[in-house]
Amino acid sequence: MIFVQDSSFDFVPWMKGIRKDFLVITNTGKNTKEYKFGVDEDCQNDFRCILRKQRVKIGYSPVKPYFVINDSLKEKDGSLPSLNLTPRNINSVGQYFSGVETELVKILVETYDIAFTLVPSFFGMELPNGTWTGKFAFLVDKNVDIIAACLPGNYRRNTIGVYSSQIYVVRFTLTSLGPLTWWITKTHHRILAREKEFTQSAFQISGQAILTLVVEPWKNPPHGPASFILTGWFLACLILQCIYSSNLTASFSIQEYQKPVDTFEDAKALSKTVLIKLGTTPSLFLNEESPEASFKVVETSQEFGVNALDDFNNVGTHEHQIFRHKVIMEGRKMSEFHISRPFLTIFAGWIYSKDFKFKDAFNIAILKIDDAGLIQKWTENQFANGSIKDSIEAHRSHRTNSQQYNFRILGMDHLKAVFDFWVAGMILSVIIFAVEYITDGIIARCKACSVSKRQEYSYLN
Template structure:
């Protein structure tokens, strides 16, 4: 300060100079404080923010890390120093125990499967100054990229609590919540530092919210009552979720208008999706699967089509249409809790009507007829032999083989003989022969009445062995080929090369009814079609083989590592506990049958009633036997005349 101001001279100027000096000192202090409260360009936190970071980490440790497996990732030497301070601080805490692993973020570390183990409780903390390596890694679906490897891996832990700590404005300004890995993570928290506060943000991927503030704290004012990992998928606030599906009753049944546009989606799976919509407050956007693909299968080039392909390649969030939960699919997609159980079964043509003219021979099997013929011939020969060997001769008529043949035939037709034996040897023999013939005749007559009055059919196919031995071709979706390959049953494995992949199931059913094909599909689907479209009156033209494949659980298909799994499964389990799925199934079957009621009634009218009087068709076999006898008698008569003329 100049001397003349101190001496009291120029008093006004002195006060102005003092004010100027104070202003300069205040400005210098403000600039220093401002510089302390914001990160430097090189990313180093100021002292205040370092203290805030320590408090944030300890706050998270006390709330969430006890008993867990904790992995800390850092990307610079400055963040390593912060990690060291944190480790020193938690080592002094006696009430918290967890497993800690520290990683320097490098491409090799991020691409190593061992970096991403899964335990019951996992927490990943990312301390980022730059973040580029991690962001590049998190933006890629590594599971999809490694799909063709023997053991594909996501190179991420989606079930862990993933905490991203932004140590620079560069990291804070980057929209990390939109990256693939953080979108799929069930729990994601982003921590940022401002001049005054610590901000805690998360994302809501299905609501298109990449960053939303959960809480903000100041130093020494952390609030433990606020949940930093809320259930983000408990409600979707009207967001849109894409559902892949196709018509496949009773799981999915479409109601069409006059122009064949879908006006309503019914069926067990669609009612379930509607219940999920209501419970979780989202809107389903339906994406139709191509009719030639249905559930889809893995093609020779390793890609997938159909419903599976839509989930694998993230064209849909959910897949709903009688989706079997099985290992080949679980390798590529996830599922909700099961809401139904199903079996793979075979549909075959119903036994065909046997020709009416075969009725006279149907009461006995071929073995029985052969045994009867042998007994008849032996009986005739023995009658002749007994007569010839007897010391006391019976009537001379027994000495003729033709007479003995007709005599035994009379026994077989329950006709009383006009000539009876006089002595015990022949009497005893013919007595037992008569008893035998009577029992045989009664058994034949009783069965003959049934075969003449009731329509007879060919033996049904009840086992996979019978189907294997039949001449029927086998059709169905290609999915079943993988099930045949994995089966331990020899008969089931034999269908691997026999199966003809078909997706036009409507046409396949017609070919089954025509007797050309058998179809492999789930049992409920077969039951619905057989009862709803191929049963006329009491007669079904398609029959389900009794022996089926092992049962499968049915769930809603989800993208691999989908965060929807937990919330969807809770609702599904509640629905199953109330038994609603079985009720829905009954209602859908009634609806399906009403759709084809006119067609069924038309065909039912053509069926013959069981109680109709016997027609010439019923007795065709009897008349054919009569005509055959006349022809045989005529031939013998003609032969006799010819022999007589030749002898003259």
């Protein structure tokens, strides 16, 4: 059984209080290395044959705007029925629901001639007694095989399931503020490593970083006004970075697969993942928990900005539906794109039950569908008829009207002006430092000449 869930948590009331803790991880981990299919010999581990022999159940949710269920489907008591989805009835059933995840399911049905049953499901959470509710309960209790959804970072990942390889491998490259962001990240993680504290607020982190900038230079008193001005401009830069980092620009490109995905080893080779988390940093904790070399971890915070995304080839995070559609629509290359918070949602992060025997088969099937451009074609069609655009606008309107996001986001023009102002200040500091250095040299030379002349005059007398 597969659960496909809407990846937007804005419309689930109990989720709003912990929104910052949401993330996506897609990773096969070391469990895959020990996996063997154990199906009948007729299939000989061929993933197409394996999929055709399966009857799969998919959970859907009536959460709007992305995962839309037609209200006419509701029973008299308000409940939603199960829907059988086969290649023969896919058009008639498909009109009742929409969304990228469900389109992937439709493509799986058509491409591999497999049958699905859609069953209603809702979000789940871990209760104080250790049990789970909703779709997570189905997975933990082994009543389902797969979930395709975002997963909170503070959930016990190792007890829930095994993570699949990603469909899209995305490269982040920051613009001119990249080196500065990397420096802030180093300071940030040094503070976390020292205090072993993962719940500091952005203000605490910023304060610690500012103290690092201000106190350390004054342990060795600065010489002259230039050093003071230089330190001041660095301090101003850090403060402005903390304020305006949510407006950083990121450019994205989809990494080409080097070879066809025809074997399970090929699928495993694509399972490396970088985790980007919203909110406070779990990076050190996850590094200790994760299998060796199974994924890299980098942190980002809603207030503190995107940190150190350069040089990472694989990224997974929960935020902003618009990125998902832009990446799919534009295919293998994405030009520079502005957004208030540069986070990316990776499409379809599958989480498999530990006992699910066909995870590699589904990995390969999804990757094959991606390589064939079927999802991209569907997304282009949806954009052409306006459905995705309307969905994005509805999401944007909801976020604007939400009290949780009721704050002013400054645009890229403001950030550029601030950055230009800082660059001008740095240039001025360097000029002042150079003038001071040259002036000190001239004065020192004049003093030396004066002393030499006095000594020569006294010698002659």
